[in-house]
Amino acid sequence: MKVSQAEFVESFLPKSSYVLPPSSFPHVPLALPYWNGATYRAILRSLLTGSVIAGSDLGKLRASVIESLGGVDALLCASGSFALEIALGACGVQPGDEVVIPTFCCTTVVLPILAVGAIPVLADVGDEMNLTAETVVAVLTHKTKAIIVPHLFGNPAEIDAIVGLTRGRNIRVIDDAAQALGATIEGRPVGSFGDAGILSFGSEKICSGIGGGVVVSRHKEILNGGVKIDLPAARFSLSLRTLLSTLFYRRWRRWTLPLLRRLWDAAGPDTPPAPYRKEAMANLNAAVALSLMQALSENIAARRARVAAYRELLGNEERLKLIPHRPGSACLTQVVRVLPKRRGEDSASEIIQALCSAGYEIQGSYVPIHTLPNYESWVRKPLPLAERVWSELIELPCEPDVSLDQVERIAAIVKMA
């Protein structure tokens, strides 16, 4: 039976929303930010010394990003989404130009494209759920002005091959390392490929701070060369509000989740992305981000250990396919494809339910953007891989605060469900 797209999306929603009972405290909340003593000290220092908006942490974070990404220029701003908007503008993207993005991604990347008046064009993804040269070439037209290449789940996409495609075509490539800070491709950090790159310190990232974005480029003419980029100053009230909401909603989620669930409904895949902050980064955000950058190596080492553990524990299960991480991956999460036990069965949702009932706040992965209401017009051809696979995916947590014992318990539940 053929189902309409609306029915298709609607049928997805209730199954994949979180099913933790409202009163329960999770053992492992979703995407717990990896903060340390230095993070809390940085917050207190900014608050007590009156350096919430301006201060020396901004310069230190910029220097740290330039050092980590290898001699690039960097511009700090309030969010990864705003960083994308700035990068698109700096790459000369004009109203009516087309910008290629993967359909399998968060809807957040759409807003910056619309903000510069350009048209998002959705491309399919390869087996690792990232854009590939083949999926990109299939959607290029004479109007294509830029390609945004995210490295989903911390796993590097084949950005070199995509850059190769654009030679001689006047198409810019934006290296979207929002989910992959610290990842490398043959030793070179992601974020530093293409014409411009972006990083994010927002939620559900490798370094989840209290928000913030960075535009990076190796080309002087991109940042403050051809275009003068003056950002509105950060606002004190917004910075404090983000600090409090990150603490309650994310960092202390283990204890606040029952209350949060009573107050707000979980966002569904078709919930429109919230408008992003369009201003400079505040010193408070930079201070937090800097403390996280300083712990980046141990953060990534711990994440890689969790990915290795899932591989050992689940790698031989016949009905599970672990989406592989490349050697330089930052290992944000481990995505697992769950093949249905019987035709038509939704085994992925069953596993999510079993994990949530056991106190692990786990969710499915992205719904392809072109299957969501209001986004269908940006697809020109069938996108078979994303369409075939998305509903069978679950994301297992790799945060350093999820202990290896908990990883074992999660794997045991996945095997049993």
Ligand SMILES: Cc1ncc(COP(=O)(O)O)c(C=O)c1O
């Ligand atoms: C791939 C990708 N790019 C850009 C962004 C935007 O980052 P931010 O949340 O800091 O606005 C996100 C956020 O989830 C993302 O996943």
